[in-house]
Amino acid sequence: MDNNTQIILAVVTLLGSAGIWKYAEARLRVKAELRKEEQSSNDTVLYRDDLKSRVEEMDKALKEAHKELLALTEKVAKLETENSFLRREIDILKRN
Amino acid sequence: MERLKIKAQEIKAELIARFKSLRVIWQYSDSQPTEITLAAALVILYPIATYLEIGFSPIMQVLAPIAGLYQLYCVSGKCLSCRVRASWVTFSFYLLAAVMYLYCGLLFKGPSYWGWILLSVSSFGSLKRIKKEELHRKNG
Numbered sequence: 001m002d003n004n005t006q007i008i009l010a011v012v013t014l015l016g017s018a019g020i021w022k023y024a025e026a027r028l029r030v031k032a033e034l035r036k037e038e039q040s041s042n043d044t045v046l047y048r049d050d051l052k053s054r055v056e057e058m059d060k061a062l063k064e065a066h067k068e069l070l071a072l073t074e075k076v077a078k079l080e081t082e083n084s085f086l087r088r089e090i091d092i093l094k095r096n
Numbered sequence: 097m098e099r100l101k102i103k104a105q106e107i108k109a110e111l112i113a114r115f116k117s118l119r120v121i122w123q124y125s126d127s128q129p130t131e132i133t134l135a136a137a138l139v140i141l142y143p144i145a146t147y148l149e150i151g152f153s154p155i156m157q158v159l160a161p162i163a164g165l166y167q168l169y170c171v172s173g174k175c176l177s178c179r180v181r182a183s184w185v186t187f188s189f190y191l192l193a194a195v196m197y198l199y200c201g202l203l204f205k206g207p208s209y210w211g212w213i214l215l216s217v218s219s220f221g222s223l224k225r226i227k228k229e230e231l232h233r234k235n236g
Contacts, residue, residue, distance in 0.1 A: 007155070028228060
């Protein structure tokens, strides 16, 4: 087989395989899109997505509550210390 | 007679289920082992077989092993788009072999030459599987 024939056959095959693949790829893309659309209108998937967003919201709320709790604990600790000092001073004043 | 009919229906249902299962496996199973096998065949067997049966062809005996090595590189790298590209190149080379054999009048000389068609189909199946995986990962 001469070189020219080989090159022509190679180019034709390359173009053919590219065409076959483009067609198959387009079909796969359409199928994937259809499946995605089906899933987006599916009740179970909608319910799952709703649950996911709720879990995210609750997680955010939990983190904020945790921060608030820490701040409150800090305040309580401060007040307890202040209170104990005040009691001590009251005792001293009562004794005098 | 009735029992035989029921038994035949059961066997038919079982065979259909098995066929469907094979189809699902063919479409969605992991294709890395197939890709490695096809790439290794492209690197080792492809140039030897084509040289002995068709004669010297630089496109087939020089470029094909490089394409096989590229496929192996992509499989080891786990990059899906790279694997798609490499699989398409591999498929093109196997298709080229089938076309060359057909042109030389060898393809239908004996059943052993039909292996090129089998390899083309296998590489195309592998290519489709990887693309499906890529689309699945993109769409979630």
